[in-house]
Amino acid sequence: MRVAIVGAGPVARATAAYLAHHGHEPGIWSPSGRSLEDLPSGRLAGGRIALTYEGALAGRASITRIASADTLADYPVVLIAVPGHAYPAVLPAVTDALRAGQLVIVSGALSLAPLWIRERIAAAGIEPPIVAGWATTLGTARRTPTADVKLNTIRTRFDMAAVPNVAGASVLPTCRELFGDRFTLADNVLAITLTNVNPIAHAAETLPNLTRIDRREDWPLFHYTTASAARICAALDAERLRVAAAFGSKVRSIEEHYRLSYHVDGADITAIAEAIHAKYQGPLGPKTLEHRYVLEDVPFGLVVIEALARCAGIEVPNVSGSITLLSSACGRDFRQDNPLLTDLAIERSTPEQLLARV
Numbered sequence: 001m002r003v004a005i006v007g008a009g010p011v012a013r014a015t016a017a018y019l020a021h022h023g024h025e026p027g028i029w030s031p032s033g034r035s036l037e038d039l040p041s042g043r044l045a046g047g048r049i050a051l052t053y054e055g056a057l058a059g060r061a062s063i064t065r066i067a068s069a070d071t072l073a074d075y076p077v078v079l080i081a082v083p084g085h086a087y088p089a090v091l092p093a094v095t096d097a098l099r100a101g102q103l104v105i106v107s108g109a110l111s112l113a114p115l116w117i118r119e120r121i122a123a124a125g126i127e128p129p130i131v132a133g134w135a136t137t138l139g140t141a142r143r144t145p146t147a148d149v150k151l152n153t154i155r156t157r158f159d160m161a162a163v164p165n166v167a168g169a170s171v172l173p174t175c176r177e178l179f180g181d182r183f184t185l186a187d188n189v190l191a192i193t194l195t196n197v198n199p200i201a202h203a204a205e206t207l208p209n210l211t212r213i214d215r216r217e218d219w220p221l222f223h224y225t226t227a228s229a230a231r232i233c234a235a236l237d238a239e240r241l242r243v244a245a246a247f248g249s250k251v252r253s254i255e256e257h258y259r260l261s262y263h264v265d266g267a268d269i270t271a272i273a274e275a276i277h278a279k280y281q282g283p284l285g286p287k288t289l290e291h292r293y294v295l296e297d298v299p300f301g302l303v304v305i306e307a308l309a310r311c312a313g314i315e316v317p318n319v320s321g322s323i324t325l326l327s328s329a330c331g332r333d334f335r336q337d338n339p340l341l342t343d344l345a346i347e348r349s350t351p352e353q354l355l356a357r358v
Helices: 010-021 069-074 084-097 113-123 165-179 189-195 198-214 227-246 254-262 269-280 298-312 317-330 339-344 351-357
Strands: 002-006 025-029 048-055 059-065 077-080 103-106 130-134 139-144 147-154 158-163 183-185
Touching: 002 010, 002 069, 010 025, 010 048, 010 059, 010 139, 010 147, 010 165, 025 069, 069 084, 077 084, 084 113, 084 298, 084 339, 103 113, 103 165, 113 130, 113 158, 113 189, 113 339, 130 165, 130 189, 158 165, 158 189, 165 183, 189 227, 189 298, 198 227, 198 298, 198 317, 227 254, 227 269, 227 298, 227 317, 254 269, 298 317, 298 339, 298 351
Parallel strands: 002 025, 002 077, 025 059, 048 147, 077 103, 103 130, 158 183
Antiparallel strands: 048 059, 130 158, 139 147
């Protein structure tokens, strides 16, 4: 199957590698082109990219380099694999190129992006495609000196849903054909947004380590998820679970997510973090606050959880406090940095209205 991947960072490359490894035909479109600078199209004839990959899978694949957003309309499946803070620049160009009959997948969907895409296209008077959201990415990945991408892990099980919600059952076989039997159908894309644990995890990892980040130290992420950081994580996660319950959804705890993603055991977050560090010795935490753990996960993650909580009429003091503290640390107001949230107007909906929209 031909699949267009929007993005060219580690997760996008890993997704392309997985598809090619299993006999599919992925193409990559880098909206800015910068992420492909170390993958020159001149490596192969015809503007194709030679992608080397290692880790959970290993090999070398020939990938189509997609020249422009307009070409996305030629692919039956379009998978969006860019960080949340790239949504404002990238998603309008993608939505302008989409057509009815396509399947669009948002990998690691934040900020109700599938709903935003669907409603934006419908508002233009065009029949929108089915838009699916994954609660997380296919796996974890990074660049290495020896390969264009290393697939650290491939997740065995995670949730997905579609807009419209009734289309979820028809989308599921296609996702399984492309990526294997690793998907569970969630209640709706609202549940998908609240299943994504990255905003919780990354806030709990970043806040206790701000001075390490400022000093640009090498600090293994899970090694420094100590007991106090784990308690922050647990408090944030409890609020995420309360918001999900307010909208009638039961989502996995962060402990369950870690066990499924990293294939480790542990009674609590501290023990799980120790097991992940012992098994993988990494990854390293960020060395700058200009990092997706902050720029993506605060405005497109925590701020969305806070907005959903307000819609449901419940307090989330740890989530709200984390937004405020990280805004102060960065000298900016992350509550003003998400135009998707402004367009979606979540806080002007009742829970019933928002559930009807998804």
